[in-house]
Amino acid sequence: MIYIVPFNFCNLQSIYAYMHKSNHDYLPFTSDVSLQDEDVIIIPGVGTFAEGMKFLQQQEFTKKIVNHFLRGNKIIGICLGMQLFFQHSEESPNIEGLSIIEGSVTKLKKDSISRIPHLGWNEMSLNTSSGDQIFDDLVKAKDFYFVHSYECCPSNKNLIIASVLAENHHEITAIVKSRMTFGLQFHPEKSGPAGFKLLHSIINNS
Template identity: 30%
Template sequence: MKTVLIDYGAGNLHSVYKALLKAGLEAKRSADPALAAAADVLVLPGQGHFRQVMEAFLSSGFEPVVRRHLARGKPFLGICVGLQLLMQSSEEAPGVPGLGILDGIVKRFADPSVSVPQMGWNQFFSYGNPPLLKGIPDGSFAYFANSYYVDFSDSNPGAITHYGKTSFKSVVSQGHLHATQFHPEKSQAVGLKILANFKDIAQHVLNASVL
């Protein structure tokens, strides 16, 4: 199973890389879109300002590769801004289009009673049995560091997190596209279990497509 962790210059890949290895996913870090084009599995991290992350992503040459990968229904994991990039747009960078793969927008936490950024451990509650959360008790904590969240409606499984008066999607699963708003690579045992689940999902998809 060829897994590529996309290195487009947005943030610290080291932790994600080490966590993937720890979870049993033999990923390769790569800044080469050609290598990603040949991958069975892609992991897209992201950290920082939406505009800068999007610009880095576009200039890296990975955009057509990620689009093709998703169009073919291959396993994909987006993390934090790696999830937000999939949306139509973000309030953080008006006028900068997202990839538009998911039909929604990225919004800023607007409840004045809570600190922004949301920084720390918050609980997630699943709906529709997302395979990414298999075996993980509902109400488990994951590590968040975000001022923005994704807002869209769909009927796929996922998880929701409450922050002040805002409830937002913290886990998204559409077919073989999986993404988390939190950082599994920073969420200790729970995070490693999520990454191990992703590995199992990807392995299963791959085995099925070979048969």
């Protein structure tokens, strides 16, 4: 089963629409869910780091998510969901993240990108040193939709699967993977056929 974290501070209709169009069975994630190894957790969302962590803690989701990660099971974080994987964020000082990926989330700087938030369609370049080639045909020469003001900076750069090249040769992390946890800074559910195909592949394969 696919479980979607039902954040109450943002519109999740696009991820629900993707699920319907792709004929995926899904349920809202709740504190009484008994997760199985084959289950997939999707953490979507647009909002602040503090809002996201407050919701996860209030709903008693954090321990369940972390344990699912530690068992090597699949979690997908989209936009804010990806950022919550990290230890902390400049957006919300003194707020601890899920900390399943070592590193931080920092504000995009005007000397590395001309427009903040980073908004629009971008191609991604694959990090060949990651050793993960499953994304080759899914990412190359395709555009994906981004909208964010903060970027993820994993301590282990080998976790970076793909990046967007901004001004001054600055690379913005677009996809990270740790065990079977995938972070997507862009919105695959808003990226048309390429995004649908990528998300479908992560859910069903990877």
